[in-house]
Amino acid sequence: MPIQGTDNMSAPQKKILIIVMDGLGDRVCPGLRGMTPLQFMRTPNLDWFVAHGQGGLCDPISPGIRPGSDTAHLSILGYDVNEVYTGRGPFEALGVGMDIQPGDVALRCNFATVDDSLEIVDRRAGRIREPETTELVEALDGIEFEGIECYVKESTEHRAVLLLRGDDLDPRITDPDPGGDTHLRMAEPLVEEAQLTADVVNLFMEECHQRLRNHPTNRKRVAAGLPPANILVPRGAGSFPHIDPFPEVHGISATCVAGVGMIKGICKACGLDVYPLPDDCDGSLESDYIIKAQCAIEALKEYDFVLMNCKAPDIAGHDGDAKLKCETVRKLDDMAGYMRQELPKDIVVVLTSDHCTPCSLMDHSADPVPIAFYTDGIIRDDACEFSEIGCSRGMVGRIRGNDIVPIAMDLANRTEKFGS
């Protein structure tokens, strides 16, 4: 006979899907009659999730802090970025599958075009990408200076990673990458202990330019009227991060469904598996989000927790192209429609973004991002539109990125009582 008034009827544990629509939030766009892309576009499927669930706004890190994609994803995975973040280099290295180890220092690089006086004339070398970057990287991988081994691997588009391995490395150096300026800088140590690291980075850049300037791939590019990728410009030095593995912290199996190397790197560093994706899901503007959604649903059969990243809106935002961003919103709404049809019951779905990338800014902003929580049987609130304003009408209120996983875990009936 069932006992009466039991306090601990156990509810079925659900699985969790967090869909991070990268850079999705925006500010008013003059070309969209003063609306944001999410306000401007009809998004019946994204809206469905918030209308049948709960809306809110989320500061990926904290109010007014302009997040990177890396720090935002760490925060969305529940970590305190002030504790765990060691710079973008190491996360990018993990993302491209490099075997980063304690003691290593990693830097992100751009393939760039410099003229004879080492002025940068194109900081993305005409948006060079694979297979050419792969060919160039082969000429650079494994050089050694001052007893330090230098490993190089291509990343997405014009990007690559430089990994330094050896004794006495220290990531506290300035960036050779001059950002908006055109004049390459030498790496300088910020502390005495980083002199060796700065020296090796500078020696590497010099050697790199020597090896790339007449590389066959570049000769072909010049012949075709394209800028040669004749240098690697490093930035964001960081050392191996220490992060408590997400599956251990939460007692669940977890994977990521992402095309971009850096996102995969962050997830891997947090102990998530990296779910294999077909080439159509490469994190570019052309990524096929229906295929990606199929992969996420597939992954949910095997894992308790899936983090899915869709990069396209961020790319459109960085390009300052509001119409293109609207197009990515349409694709994301189609993806949400597919999810709505095909997702099994008993999934906690979180729709959100890692940061806004306003077209007017062509970069990330700290504006809070819309968020929706949906699961079968959740209390419905007043929010019925997935947009910056629409979600703000919901009962979630204004939360932070590292509140997401705890809330989702609780909706999934997977949290334990603190106290009794």
Next chain:
Amino acid sequence: MPIQGTDNMSAPQKKILIIVMDGLGDRVCPGLRGMTPLQFMRTPNLDWFVAHGQGGLCDPISPGIRPGSDTAHLSILGYDVNEVYTGRGPFEALGVGMDIQPGDVALRCNFATVDDSLEIVDRRAGRIREPETTELVEALDGIEFEGIECYVKESTEHRAVLLLRGDDLDPRITDPDPGGDTHLRMAEPLVEEAQLTADVVNLFMEECHQRLRNHPTNRKRVAAGLPPANILVPRGAGSFPHIDPFPEVHGISATCVAGVGMIKGICKACGLDVYPLPDDCDGSLESDYIIKAQCAIEALKEYDFVLMNCKAPDIAGHDGDAKLKCETVRKLDDMAGYMRQELPKDIVVVLTSDHCTPCSLMDHSADPVPIAFYTDGIIRDDACEFSEIGCSRGMVGRIRGNDIVPIAMDLANRTEKFGS
């Protein structure tokens, strides 16, 4: 020649104006048909800023923490008050232009009227003010006890500051000021190391009463039927604070437009300049807010960041006078109307308060205060009325005082990415 494909196209940087309407928030006032002064009064200009921007509620420190004006302003300037606050005395000392140094201990004082048995009969000495306070202070400045020099300076209205300088001072003493009680207390050390400080404070009070009781200024007051300011009653001992300068932390130039000494002191301690104001802007009920607004607009030509404080609603709240508070609301709305007309474009405007001073309480409360963010091109939300309820309908949600500057800095396109 601009380089191609720059990663950090910068949007135009804006300037920031934070208008702190001191003590503005309230609770229901029976005399205002159960409304707050902000609800009761027509405020078309304050409303304009929230209607064309975003509304929210702000806990100046954190929910349920009843802020002082000093701690609230520190928090609004982005500091963690639990780290930087060393008591009101030192901030008041800075505000009246005293040269406070490491090792000093400062206390706030009231000029008060005591009878022959040292019972307080008027804790504001009939609201004595300059020039009489200046005359009295001259009789007190520079006395020395036990090797400790005592400096005194008049502040606004019936207030003054006592600054102690010498070796082995320690601010951990009890307040001689009995607050709502009438019986003067001796300063007592809270720790053994503060015995000297307590002794000096007690010796100073005794000597102070001796020197003031027959002071010519007081004889004139008695002859005129006014209570004599025959003692200085100290409270709020604190030592020199360590605060990272605001302009360095945020990389911007900053000033304050404030009449009240204590607010100027806080801003100065935070590294802000103190913008010179005409006598009409003295932080009293009679302050001319149009002139103050003109000064703020003038200051914005020179500085990236201006904090403007309007003290009048707080004074009305402390007096428990809801009608007077309504009158200050009307003046503030006129000020907002002037701002609306005269402010240049490309300013981020924040309208808020440092705390509520409910008329029913005649003191500060921890109720959250209304806040509005406005700038050209900001997403508009559902909030359209600048009041406690009206702002709560907006998308800003419920933030904290030290979220304000980061949010404003981001709206001003002045933040840097954390990560990439």
